[in-house]
Structures are given as structure tokens and as C-alpha cells.
Amino acid sequence: MLEITSTDHPEYLQISLRGEITSASASQLERTLAELLAKGPPPRWLLDLGDLLFTSSAGLRVFLTFAKRTKTAGGRLAFCNVRPAVAEVFEVSGFTQILTIAPDAAAAAVLLGAA
């Protein structure tokens, strides 16, 4: 089960994920992100993973695709509040080398140049 909520901030769009990203829910996340991106990409995106308990490789694939698309669109993307279980998957898959990861939303806003 995965809940996706988006919150508009003046300088960036915050997307909060709650639950687990499995091979079944990954397509839901992929669709939602693609729709948000299609609306006209905001220059800055913040993915809050504070309530994300688990991600499978399917979730990582969505994050990788989204990171590529925002970069190509000239946007900026940061992740925050990553739980230890998800952080470990990011570390093992080498995603910590390519993604911008902050401890919390405020720090992520600074990294996005929005604070």
C-alpha cells in the first residue's frame, strides 16, 4: 500500500510517500510522478520519504527514471527524511552517489536553493 500526497510550496513541490513501494505500487508512483511532471515541471522537487517503510528495486527504478527526467528538464530534485531501511537500499544500489539526500525538509530546501 502506498499513499502519495503532494504539497505546493512557493519555491518547490513536495511529494510525500507513505507505506511501501512494491512491484505493484511502483507503477502507481511512476504514473503520478509522470503526471506531475507533465503539468509543467517546477524547477524544484522534494521527495519526503519520512513515512516510506520499504522500497523494492521497482521503486528504485522509478526514482532513477524520475531523477533523470527532472535533470533533463532542467529541474532539481532532493530526497529527505529517508528511513534507515530505505537509506540502506540507496547505499547498496549506489543511489547515494547520484541523488541529493538531506536529513530533513528544511535541509533539503537549502540544497534545492529554495530556502
Added chain:
Amino acid sequence: MRPPQRSSWVPPDTSMVHSPHPAGDSNRESATRTALIAGAIDLTVTLGALIAANSAVILADFFKTLLEFIAVLLAWLAIRRIQRGANHEFDYGVGKLENLSSLAVAILMVSCLFVIAINAIRNLLHPSEIAGIGVWISLVSQVLYGVINMRLCLRSRRLAREQNSPLMASQAGLFYTKVFGNGFILVSLALSLLLHGVPWVHYVDPIASLMIAGSILLAALGIFKASTLDLLDRTLEENTQIVILRALAHHFDCYEELHEIRSRRSGSHVFVEIILGFSAAQSAAEVQAAARRLKAELEHEIQGSRVTIGIA
């Protein structure tokens, strides 16, 4: 120098094309051939014991040995077919033959389970005393084949680990159950002979048989699940997916878009297809070089893999 052709229509290098481990395939054929010879001798000895004894446990052992021999024979035939290589009718190789063979092994194991279970129930309902020279033949053969099966089990397990082969994994599982069966039949027969006259000793054999049946059921279910899912082209397991994503993260700046990742397993071979988008500013040579680097890294990281990088 090219090896001599077996027939005019078989390209001499097909085994090299379809198997990244030609030497490994040869080892597997050798291991399975040894198992086949050992199985044939085991079957003959068990038949001799069966004829010379009135033991229902030995009868069950004979059926079990016969089914195991058929399973090894199927595996050997599958490996020989793969060794000969595929022709143009099988562009992706004949690796699925390994999965089909493993599936057949699982079905045979379930058949074996039924024979043992029915026999055990009959012995529980009508307890009888075992006797005859065949019991002693069986005792000696259980010790001898217990040692041989243990060695074959360890060898198959090592080859399965080294070559990532589901067929050798199923063979290792099969030999493990054989060792387990040898031990149980040995203990069962020994107790029946040593505790001759004790009323409850008649129940030792059927209970031991049911425990053997339980272990066979577990092994058969594991093989059945793995082979069926691979035949249905299930994507690769999570740890291999992570390896693919790690390589894509490593080459993050070399491509512009990740369109698709597809993967499947065919026998001991792994197929990965990645569709990437590249910037129009990149030259064809740069794109080719990036795709080649990613392919090389993945084929190095994932044993037995054939990686295709598609350019969108």
C-alpha cells in the same frame, strides 16, 4: 582451430554462442554422466535386494531409486541437448530445457512421495516382520550409496553455485534427499534387525518412510516453484535487479533517459535488456561506447548474463 562438426547443419560454435561457460557445461555433463552410472548400479543392487527380501521398505526404496534414475537420465539428456547447441530455431538458446527438466524432476519426486506414503500407510495398518538376505544387501548398499550420493550432492551444489544453474541446483537437492533416504532406510532396517521381537519395532520402517516422504515433498515444492516461475519469464530476483540499478547509477551521466529494463532467466542463462535514451548532442561513437561500457560491466557482475542495450 574450430572443433570438428558433428553434422553439416550444426554450426561448430553454437555452444560457445549460447553458453558463456562451455567448460562449465562440459563439467556438468561429466557430473551428470557419473551420477547416471552410479544410479544404474544402485538400481541393479536395489532390484537384487528386492528380489531376495520380503521387505516393503526395500520395495519402496526400489521405486524411489527407479524414479531418481529417470530424473538423472532426463537431466543428462537435457544437458546433452544444450551441449549440442541450438540452431536458428532457438535464437535464445535452449536453456528452458533445463527448467523443463527440473520440473520433470519435481513431478517424479512427487510420484516417488506417493509410492513411499502408500507403502508406509499399508505397513502401519498391517505390520510385518522383515527378513531375507536382501535386507543385508540393502544395508550394505545404503552405506555405500550414502557415501557416493553425499559426494555427488556436494559436487552438484558446488557446480550450481559456480555456474548459477537451476538444473545442478535441482540435482544437488535430489542427491541430498537420496543421502537422507539412505540414512533413514539404513537406520530403519538396522533397528528392525537389532530389536527383533520388540512389538513396536514394526512401526519404525513406515514412520521412517513417512519422514523421507516429507523431505522429498519439501525439495519437490522448491524445485517446482523455481522452475515454473522461470518458465513464465519472471523478472530476475531483487539482488540481481539491484546490481542492474547500481550499474545504471554508476553510468548515470552517460545517458539521458531510462526507458525500460526487462530481464528473465532461461536455464542457467540470464537475459537483460535495457532501453536508454541519449542526448542528441552525443555522437554515435559516444553512445556506442557508453552502451558497450554498461553492457561489459553488467555481464561481468551478473554471472551467465547476456545484456542488450537498446537505444531509443
